[in-house]
Amino acid sequence: MAVEMSDEQFDAAVTDALALIPDRLAAKIDNVAVFVEERYQPEPWEAPDTVLLGLYEGIPLTERGAEPWAMPDRITLYKAAILDICDTEQEVVEQVTVTVVHEVAHFFGIDDATLHRLGWG
Numbered sequence: 001m002a003v004e005m006s007d008e009q010f011d012a013a014v015t016d017a018l019a020l021i022p023d024r025l026a027a028k029i030d031n032v033a034v035f036v037e038e039r040y041q042p043e044p045w046e047a048p049d050t051v052l053l054g055l056y057e058g059i060p061l062t063e064r065g066a067e068p069w070a071m072p073d074r075i076t077l078y079k080a081a082i083l084d085i086c087d088t089e090q091e092v093v094e095q096v097t098v099t100v101v102h103e104v105a106h107f108f109g110i111d112d113a114t115l116h117r118l119g120w121g
Helices: 007-019 079-085 089-107 112-117
Strands: 032-037 054-057 073-078
Touching: 007 032, 007 079, 007 089, 054 089, 073 079, 073 089, 079 089
Parallel strands: 032 073
Antiparallel strands: 054 073
């Protein structure tokens, strides 16, 4: 059964998850915006029932050159999708943390296979 949570409570969970990023890593995160949206809207080439909990969009740190034109990277968490799979507020907090770590890891160039192997899938 999906959990109900106000936008303020969900945003607080995201803020708390971001605060868990170790300082030495957080210091390297630059030009990244974090957003919360209700649901992911699949691209035309994706299955219409595609569900994402989070999404990183940008140029991973490991692939960057000197792109003066680069827009800020973007991490989006999808509130409704996360709430749908959780039964308690504590599960939401835990899933938000996993999702934040997962998407931030993509910023650092870590791929899905590695994240799943490490338990952050």
